[in-house]
Amino acid sequence: MSTARTGDDRTRVVVLAHEKFPERAKTATGVLKYADYDVVAVLDRDNPGTSASDHRRDLPDVPVVASMDDAPEADALLIGISPIGGAFDETWRDDVRTAIEGGCDVIAGLHYFLTEDEEFAELADEHGVELNDVRKPHDDLTVAEGRSADVDADVVLTVGTDCSVGKMTVSLELVEAARERGIDAGFIPTGQTGIMIAGWGNPIDRVVSDFTAGAVEEMILEVGDDYDVLFVEGQGSITHPAYSAVTCGILHGAMADAMVLCHVDGREAIHGYEEFEIPPVSEYVDLYENLAAPVHEGSVVAGALNTSRVEGDDAAREAVESYSESLGAPATDPVRFDADEILDAVLEET
Amino acid sequence: MSTARTGDDRTRVVVLAHEKFPERAKTATGVLKYADYDVVAVLDRDNPGTSASDHRRDLPDVPVVASMDDAPEADALLIGISPIGGAFDETWRDDVRTAIEGGCDVIAGLHYFLTEDEEFAELADEHGVELNDVRKPHDDLTVAEGRSADVDADVVLTVGTDCSVGKMTVSLELVEAARERGIDAGFIPTGQTGIMIAGWGNPIDRVVSDFTAGAVEEMILEVGDDYDVLFVEGQGSITHPAYSAVTCGILHGAMADAMVLCHVDGREAIHGYEEFEIPPVSEYVDLYENLAAPVHEGSVVAGALNTSRVEGDDAAREAVESYSESLGAPATDPVRFDADEILDAVLEET
Known part of the structure; x- marks a missing residue:
């Protein structure tokens, strides 16, 4: 388990949703609507310069930018879309690399585990950031105690x-x-x-x-x-x-x-x-x-x-x-x- | 899933229970009492020359021998004891090796997977036998269909x-x-x-x-x-x-x-x-x-x-x-x- 919850210093998150925002980006819109995060930008190379609220009334006023290079400072990059099969889309690699090099954790729910990607694992290690594959149960799980x-x-x-x-x-x-x-x-x-x-x-x-x-x-x-x-x-x-x-x-x-x-x-x-x-x-x-x-x-x-x-x-x-x-x-x-x-x-x- | 069930040609099995037979060998005695197998021998280096029924009245008359070298022909070797923690006891290695070389499958319920033991995996491949780690769920499991x-x-x-x-x-x-x-x-x-x-x-x-x-x-x-x-x-x-x-x-x-x-x-x-x-x-x-x-x-x-x-x-x-x-x-x-x-x-x- 990782990253922060609600508080005075909420985790600043950039949400990646290239080419699918908002209608085919359920995780991204869910995060914008419900998450405890301070979402500072949405990445969508199809809609730079717009606001999330331009696309759907129930979404907050968050800037949409083309790439991680254009995003404001953040604590984490969250992959807010999932191709069929949960693969990693190689067109996202630059954004993930930039995020890690900038000191961002990366949160992903793909079947493809970022922690098993050699480049990302090495880079994350080098920059002291965490790769959080949420679909991977952690190793210390055990039986309930009824508490x-x-x-x-x-x-x-x-x-x-x-x-x-x-x-x-x-x-x-x-x-x-x-x-x-x-x-x-x-x-x-x-x-x-x-x-x-x-x-x-x-x-x-x-x-x-x-x-x-x-x-x-x-x-x-x-x-x-x-x-x-x-x-x-x-x-x-x-x-x-x-x-x-x-x-x-x-x-x-x-x-x-x-x-x-x-x-x-x-x-x-x-x-x-x-x-x-x-x-x-x-x-x-x-x-x-x-x-x-x-x-x-x-x-x-x-x-x-x-x-x-x-x-x-x-x-x-x-x-x-x-x-x-x-x-x-x-x-x-x-x-x-x-x-x-x-x-x-x-x-x-x- | 593997090995045979009841029938006219039941699987002939040797049960390994070195130094723990019968009182600290619950799997071995369970197999002797209940299994569909034709158990042809028990391996216990402490009691060669005896019969299982000498040790406990409710067990069948099956010869106890000192090692796989002394066992009659069989289709499989079954590890009938488990050290604390489910480790593999290296004193069993000769018996497992002999079994594989003799064309026996090996059935084990250890936390240590025989399929991940380099020597056994290679040897099993060479001799065309199966290593069956029963504690390892197979890869094709999926959701129920209600059938x-x-x-x-x-x-x-x-x-x-x-x-x-x-x-x-x-x-x-x-x-x-x-x-x-x-x-x-x-x-x-x-x-x-x-x-x-x-x-x-x-x-x-x-x-x-x-x-x-x-x-x-x-x-x-x-x-x-x-x-x-x-x-x-x-x-x-x-x-x-x-x-x-x-x-x-x-x-x-x-x-x-x-x-x-x-x-x-x-x-x-x-x-x-x-x-x-x-x-x-x-x-x-x-x-x-x-x-x-x-x-x-x-x-x-x-x-x-x-x-x-x-x-x-x-x-x-x-x-x-x-x-x-x-x-x-x-x-x-x-x-x-x-x-x-x-x-x-x-x-x-x-």
Whole structure:
């Protein structure tokens, strides 16, 4: 784990997004929207001289420059795009070299590990900077000790009815909403994009299966005393034919005090596993709570419904209302509307 | 995966257990008791000229010899002991070399990988034999597809209230008991010792967490059409603070038709995690069945109680009776008594 988190001296980051910014640069835009970093520039050789906010209204006013040579002083370069297959694009080599020579750490989520690139490894060594391949689990991971509940922060976990229902986004929206209320909220990333956004974290789906809970616990113990509330990014679903192991390990490793159940409106079967029906949401509440209880009692206190496919806010509100009733708890779509109702429910419980 | 399973031409195996046979050679004795192999000799330089059955009544009459030079012809050498830390003991080198030169595969469950030993790798290549490091997950593992229920065999999974409650032993006793009744029963190993005994299998606790269910499914698809019943070795417990991810992945990957709940009489807290109580056994039945159901319906049809710490058979029968009542299903201690009651319940369900 590396690089800094929120504070008075936030890490200054340059985000590389050549030729794909913003629509094909999800990590870059995620970092701009949600990360703790002070993003000082976006690298896009197609759009020098513009601002990120020119390209999308919800992005901050950050200068877009053509190369690392034109970027302001920074602490780290973050690779904010990923070609199919996670390869390293050789047209980025000059920027990475310039960054390292200028004393920048480099953060990447590629399958191609920068630490195994001979030139970068030697150069990083020479300049005393860190190459952080976030997809590579570190070597000291081990089994959980069951100690996550000992930290000062309350722990909130996003859980889901399926994969790709918005658990990371909901977690990040809750962090933002809590911070807006002056609450010292932290984010525990568990997947590649979450880790890129946070700038640290363990890629839970890539660790040795015996260490699944332990890799979550390690993160919570590391920062849990520094925050009032931690929002842990969930993965998969406890009913998923392939990924439930990761979900279960996060559930028990996080020892969450409260859970937020995420769902996509209208989804009736597991994505990509269409013969597996998604059970009623009330069943998920029982499954998550009953499975959590022997390790740590935690309740599903609210729901987050992804209504991105619902046309019109009125219909979306109806969908949310119906979801809330099935769940027996407050619910909303925190992206379409805001996260207040979920946050209220979370704060009441914790 | 490699080497053969039961059949008319069983793999002839020499088991290495120098200086530790039988009491400190659990893998060797497990292989002698349960494996599908035709064990043709045990290597123990301390006891040449004896028989395994001289040392322990429950072991078969297999000659003990001093070295590979004295062993009868075989297809494989299996390392049946493991020093602390899983290192390779250099006093074994001559035996391994002789085995390879004689055309034997070598099966080992050490942390030290024989495939990474330069001499052995070259020698194995030269002689066309396989070095099988069972602790090393193979490279082609991937995510589950949810297809384990498609095989011809019924699938029975041992589940537990904790680690080290006897899931492997119960599975193997059930395989034996079923075979004695003429049922074509197979064993799906999931841990190191089970794999050593079976001579093939994926070490589920060492695979990438995303592939936990997939690594179980791969084994079931590979052999599931060759048997009437498959007994899958469970791992950990669904309430374990550290290992539940592995348990959950096996549960969903196996898609079991029936489960056998294993417990140690008198154990009240998770072993090594004493602040975590073991919930009532009826709660385990609900947890396992409810968690299994969205992927594949399966019932806990019987219980296996480890009464090794109970003095006297009468007291053990009382303990079993009480366990059966709590469980609401037949139960016994298949090691102390026999596996018939469990097998009857399993066969009735599947």
